[in-house]
Amino acid sequence: MVFDRNVPYNELPLLAPPEEKVIDTDILKKWGIARAAIAKLDGITNTLDDPQIMVNTISLQEAKESSKIENIVTTTDALYEAMALSATDKKSEAAKEVLRYRESLMEGMGLINTAQKLTKDILIRLFQIIKGSTASIRTDLQEVFLRKGGTGPTAREKVYTPPLGSAILNEKLDNLIEYLNDDDKYQHDPLIKMAVAHYQFKAIHPFIDGNGRTGRVTNVLYLSNKGLLKHPIAYFSKYISQNKKEYQYLIKGVTERQDWKSWILFMLDAVESTANYTIDKIEQINSLKEKTIIYIREKDAKIDIEYIEAIFTQPYIKSIHLSENTKYKVKTRKTATVILDKLVTLGALDPPKKIGREIVYINSTLINILSENED
Numbered sequence: 001m002v003f004d005r006n007v008p009y010n011e012l013p014l015l016a017p018p019e020e021k022v023i024d025t026d027i028l029k030k031w032g033i034a035r036a037a038i039a040k041l042d043g044i045t046n047t048l049d050d051p052q053i054m055v056n057t058i059s060l061q062e063a064k065e066s067s068k069i070e071n072i073v074t075t076t077d078a079l080y081e082a083m084a085l086s087a088t089d090k091k092s093e094a095a096k097e098v099l100r101y102r103e104s105l106m107e108g109m110g111l112i113n114t115a116q117k118l119t120k121d122i123l124i125r126l127f128q129i130i131k132g133s134t135a136s137i138r139t140d141l142q143e144v145f146l147r148k149g150g151t152g153p154t155a156r157e158k159v160y161t162p163p164l165g166s167a168i169l170n171e172k173l174d175n176l177i178e179y180l181n182d183d184d185k186y187q188h189d190p191l192i193k194m195a196v197a198h199y200q201f202k203a204i205h206p207f208i209d210g211n212g213r214t215g216r217v218t219n220v221l222y223l224s225n226k227g228l229l230k231h232p233i234a235y236f237s238k239y240i241s242q243n244k245k246e247y248q249y250l251i252k253g254v255t256e257r258q259d260w261k262s263w264i265l266f267m268l269d270a271v272e273s274t275a276n277y278t279i280d281k282i283e284q285i286n287s288l289k290e291k292t293i294i295y296i297r298e299k300d301a302k303i304d305i306e307y308i309e310a311i312f313t314q315p316y317i318k319s320i321h322l323s324e325n326t327k328y329k330v331k332t333r334k335t336a337t338v339i340l341d342k343l344v345t346l347g348a349l350d351p352p353k354k355i356g357r358e359i360v361y362i363n364s365t366l367i368n369i370l371s372e373n374e375d
Contacts, residue, residue: 003256008143008164012172012203013258015179015196016186021260022196023188027268034191034268037275042229044279050309051231054282058233060102061370065237081316081355096132101213104129108221109232117181118222120173123206126217131210137173140165142208160255162205172204180222190226194219195267199254216240234278239270284369285312292348299346304329307339311349315363315370 003009016022045051081095104126111122124136138144146160163169179186180197188196201215220232240247243266250266253259289312296308306328314321319336322328330336340361343349350362 005158005160008161009203009255010163010165010168012163012200014172014175015200016188017196017258017260021258022192022264024261027192027261027264030265030268030272031189031191034271034275035189037272038191038223038228038234041234041275041279041282042231044282045229045231045233048282048286050313051233052313054233054285055231058235058278058281058370060098061235061238065235065241068237068241081360097130100130100132101217104214104217105220105232108217109224112221112225116225118177118218118225120170120177122221123173123177123201123214123218127207127210127214130213130217131207135208137166137169137206138164138208144205144208146205159252160203162203169204169206172200173206176200176204190223190228191268191271192264194222195264196260197222198267199251199260199263202251203255233282234271234274236267236270236274238277239273243270281369285366288312288365288369296343296346296348300342303339303342307343308348311343311361311363312366315366316355316360317349317363318358318360 045054048054107129108122108126111125112118115122128134128136143164144162145158146162148154148157148159163172176197179200180193186193198215198219201218202211205211207214216235216237220229220235223229223234224232246266250259250263254263289309292311293305293308296303297305307322307330310322310328311317317340319333319340322330322336322339323333328336330339337359340349340352344351344361348363350364352359352361354360
């Protein structure tokens with residue numbers, strides 16, 4: 001069947017693609033570079049005293065960049081402000097969407113660690129968290145279209161019509177899950193599989209909305225499950241966001257011409273670029289943290305290191321973050337406030353700021369590192 005953008009693409013080929021379309025000298029060369037970069041990132045992450053510090057901070061940036069691809073735009077400051085608000089305070093719709101994406105990352109790690117593999121139920125749950133929905137895979141009546149953006153004469157023109165029908169969608173999803181999990185039957189390296197599966201998930205488009213974000217969350221969960229990353233700290237959305245037109249063009253190339261090579265090379269570039277970018281961020285944050293610890297301990301040796309480290313886990317920190325976390329010795333909000341006020345006096349935190357009903361202390365130097373080059 002010849003591809004027709006106006007007709008549901010029920011003939012979307014099952015995985016795996018023909019071997020000659022996904023493995024050649026150029027791909028293997030690029031794969032080697034990407035594999036080395038991701039291994040270096042994983043190695044650096046595993047030397048950290050508390051990798052969760054980086055997981056917390058960098059995962060929020062991933063959530064922001066992934067949402068930006070879907071034209072949900074907010075800033076690092078706005079996100080941390082939203083996280084600082086109480087449950088009854090009003091958050092912007094953009095911030096709520098981004099925070100749901102981050103929640104899906106965190107819950108997804110727990111789900112995949114328990115299952116020890118990627119499952120269709122996990123994909124559905126990721127989508128539900130991202131969209132704040134109880135919906136599932138599209139029904140037989142839920143036809144969707146992908147349309148061209150912009151404002152020109154061809155704006156809103158159909159560019160792709162995903163498969164339609166729950167039986168077809170489930171068949172193609174089951175095939176995708178098998179491709180990712182069965183390493184005996186499908187012997188491609190996880191980085192190649194991730195690239196192939198990311199296209200396939202986008203093409204299947206199993207949900208009424210949120211497919212792009214669900215697919216991007218799945219990328220890092222899969223790499224973690226396959227042992228390439230001990231901690232979920234490599235996210236590719238920034239690279240995709242910066243190269244959005246090429247990303248969309250190459251997806252179209254796979255659909256219309258089965259041009260897997262160009263697509264896989266793009267995704268391997270994304271892995272390499274992202275790993276190197278994240279390594280640089282980790283080094284900057286670690287350097288700042290170590291300088292801060294040394295400086296504070298010289299000025300006031302009574303302040304435990306754990307409280308200094310806390311302001312790198314929560315760049316917008318409240319006394320409750322210390323007093324209600326069993327990790328810290330402090331047990332009352334009053335005592336926690338005294339500690340945070342000392343850190344303000346010593347210059348590690350900005351003076352407290354009221355956000356909604358909350359009093360928040362901000363590590364603005366860390367925020368500057370995280371939001372560097374932010375539009």
